[in-house]
Amino acid sequence: xxxxxxxxxxxxxxxxxxxxxxxxxxxxxxxxxxxxxxxxxxxxxxxxxxxxxxxxxxxxxxxxxxxxxxxxxxxxxxxxxxxxxxxxxxxxxxxxxxxxxxxxxxxxxxxxxxxxxxxxxxxxxxxxxxxxxxxxxxxxxxxxxxxxxxxxxxxxxxxxxxxxxxxxxxxxxxxxxxxxxxxxxxxxxxxxxxxxxxxxxxxxxxxxxxxxxxxxxxxxxxxxxxxxxxxxxxxxxxxxxxxxxxxxxxxxxxxxxxxxxxxxxxxxxxx
Amino acid sequence: xxxxxxxxxxxxxxxxxxxxxxxxxxxxxxxxxxxxxxxxxxxxxxxxxxxxxxxxxxxxxxxxxxxxxxxxxxxxxxxxxxxxxxxxxxxxxxxxxxxxxxxxxxxxxxxxxxxxxxxxxxxxxxxxxxxxxxxxxxxxxxxxxxxxxxxxxxxxxxxxxxxxxxxxxxxxxxxxxxxxxxxxxxxxxxxxxxxxxxxxxxxxxxxxxxxxxxxxxxxxxxxxxxxxxxxxxxxxxxxxxxxxxxxxxxxx
Numbered sequence: 424x425x426x427x428x429x430x431x432x433x434x435x436x437x438x439x440x441x442x443x444x445x446x447x448x449x450x451x452x453x454x455x456x457x458x459x460x461x462x463x464x465x466x467x468x469x470x471x472x473x474x475x476x477x478x479x480x481x482x483x484x485x486x487x488x489x490x491x492x493x494x495x496x497x498x499x500x501x502x503x504x505x506x507x508x509x510x511x512x513x514x515x516x517x518x519x520x521x522x523x524x525x526x527x528x529x530x531x532x533x534x535x536x537x538x539x540x541x542x543x544x545x546x547x548x549x550x551x552x553x554x555x556x557x558x559x560x561x562x563x564x565x566x567x568x569x570x571x572x573x574x575x576x577x578x579x580x581x582x583x584x585x586x587x588x589x590x591x592x593x594x595x596x597x598x599x600x601x602x603x604x605x606x607x608x609x610x611x612x613x614x615x616x617x618x619x620x621x622x623x624x625x626x627x628x629x630x631x632x633x634x635x636x637x638x639x640x641x642x643x644x645x646x647x648x649x650x651x652x653x654x655x656x657x658x659x660x661x662x663x664x665x666x667x668x669x670x671x672x673x674x675x676x677x678x679x680x681x682x683x684x685x686x687x688x689x690x691x692x693x694x
Numbered sequence: 695x696x697x698x699x700x701x702x703x704x705x706x707x708x709x710x711x712x713x714x715x716x717x718x719x720x721x722x723x724x725x726x727x728x729x730x731x732x733x734x735x736x737x738x739x740x741x742x743x744x745x746x747x748x749x750x751x752x753x754x755x756x757x758x759x760x761x762x763x764x765x766x767x768x769x770x771x772x773x774x775x776x777x778x779x780x781x782x783x784x785x786x787x788x789x790x791x792x793x794x795x796x797x798x799x800x801x802x803x804x805x806x807x808x809x810x811x812x813x814x815x816x817x818x819x820x821x822x823x824x825x826x827x828x829x830x831x832x833x834x835x836x837x838x839x840x841x842x843x844x845x846x847x848x849x850x851x852x853x854x855x856x857x858x859x860x861x862x863x864x865x866x867x868x869x870x871x872x873x874x875x876x877x878x879x880x881x882x883x884x885x886x887x888x889x890x891x892x893x894x895x896x897x898x899x900x901x902x903x904x905x906x907x908x909x910x911x912x913x914x915x916x917x918x919x920x921x922x923x924x925x926x927x928x929x930x931x932x933x934x935x936x937x938x939x940x941x942x943x944x945x946x
Contacts, residue, residue, distance in 0.1 A: 429770055429771040429773070429774035429775070430771070430774055430775065430778060430784065432770075432771055433771045433774075433775065433784065433832065434787075436767070436824065436825060436828045436829075437787060437788050437791055437825070437828060437832065438787050438790075438791075440791070440806075440825045441790055441791050441794065441799065441802070441825070443806060444799065444802025444803050444805075444806070445802060447802065447805055447806075448802055502701075505701050515937070516933065516934070516937060517705070517706065517709055517710075518709070520709045520710065520713065520930075520933075521709050522882075522933075523882075523926060523929035523930050523933055524712065525885070525886035525888075525903065525925055526886065526888075527886070527888050527903055527906060527907060527910075527922075527925070528906070528922045528925055528926065529712075531906070531918060531919075531922055532712040532715065532716060532922075534910075535715065535716075535719065535915065536715075540726075540727040542715065542730075544727070544728075545727060545728050545729065545730045546730055548728075549728070550728065552727055577709065628793060631793045632793070634795075635793075635794065635795025635796075635797075635798065636795075637795060637796070637797045637888075637889045638888050638889065638907075642910065651795075652797050652798055652889070655797075655798055655801065656797055656798075656801070656889070656893075659801050659804075670801070674798055674801065674802060677795070677798055678794070678798075681790065681793055681794055682790070684793070685786065685789045685790060685793055686786075688789075
């Protein structure tokens with residue numbers, strides 16, 4: 424009994440709301456509930472699964488997540504290996520500074536910096552805003568990419584520094600060099616594999632967050648293609664009630680992806 | 695300090711530039727293209743943003759309520775989960791609400807919140823944010839309950855301590871850093887939250903994120919930057935305060 428009440432509270436607060444919400448979403452998507460439902464149907468699933476916009480959004484979200492993770496991991500690895508250990512004294516707080524920035528403010532800052540009339544175009548001396556390349560609300564989602572990298576890279580830097588310390592990386596690299604490895608070999612054959620292997624669960628989990636990003640692509644992205652969370656929100660907010668079942672289908676697809684990724688990610692990341 | 699200061703200088707520039715630009719924008723008057731610097735500085739945007747100060751207090755109260763309740767509940771629950779025979783399964787279940795996009799989660803909850811009358815209320819948004827932060831606190835706090843912690847607690851009972859004394863004299867001093875970490879992270883999750891708050895709050899729960907988004911949408915960068923500075927202030931303040939307890943300064 425001692426364990427039962429806290430575990431029941433845990434299940435009620437952590438599991439039941441999500442399970443109930445996804446259960447309702449699934450029933451709505453197959454027409455068994457909802458204001459416009461007419462009984463069991465797989466029509467909405469057929470419409471969504473054959474909609475090129477949906478696959479475009481999925482591809483964009485996954486591609487963006489992978490690209491942001493790769494770019495951020497490269498930058499963070501370089502920074503962590505350059506620093507070798509956490510900064511000390513007055514610089515100790517520096518890597519934590521970007522963690523205090525919400526995605527909304529990061530998107531606003533990137534817009535102010537990279538828009539056609541933004542600060543970067545003025546610093547570079549462009550005479551007309553139109554002469555500056557389109558970097559926000561653009562087809563390539565450059566602004567979205569840079570904002571997400573700006574948010575991800577400091578977190579990964581801290582993660583790599585912590586894991587380097589936990590793994591005793593300086594000693595490992597020194598041992599490799601003692602055994603005849605060059606500095607470059609010590610980095611590529613010892614440091615990088617150790618850091619990437621130890622942070623693999625955290626990287627996968629952060630990739631999930633990036634797939635579900637909302638504020639940054641909402642402010643800096645385009646009408647089409649949209650990232651997954653923005654597309655789902657767009658379908659839910661349409662005046663056409665007939666699009667609601669499709670929104671719930673997308674929700675179920677996204678939930679299935681999250682479940683698969685969490686189950687695949689066997690190691691606990693918080694530890 | 696690294697031997698080569700240039701990469702550190704670039705890092706300093708990259709990390710601190712938004713914290714310089716945004717306050718400057720909030721003080722600027724008529725800062726338009728192609729001016730690199732504002733023509734003059736003024737406090738009028740800060741003076742006119744009265745509703746932002748109200749939202750600052752409102753959002754702060756909401757985030758404190760969420761973070762304190764999530765941490766307290768998480769600490770209590772994590773103790774039982776740490777000793778449970780299905781500990782790994784329960785922790786895996788805790789990942790799902792944490793990993794799920796808050797805005798999509800909000801749409802899943804919307805029907806139930808409408809039915810129960812929680813939509814558009816402070817309590818409703820508090821509860822919805824608790825659904826996200828509580829599992830996170832469980833994930834952070836469960837690993838803290840090691841066999842050593844339980845042994846220390848049992849030792850205090852053996853030596854005659856009551857449950858209250860064991861908590862006050864043994865567990866609380868040991869748990870303080872991890873509780874502060876959990877509370878700080880839960881506060882940030884709630885403070886930064888926009889999507890879930892906008893959907894389940896229906897605009898009637900005017901947190902600072904909601905207001906800032908409105909000003910960005912209205913293409914009012916000066917007042918939006920005032921809001922952005924206000925959004926940055928509490929996390930920066932708590933980071934500075936918690937530096938001693940949570941983010942240890944490493945000696946060479």
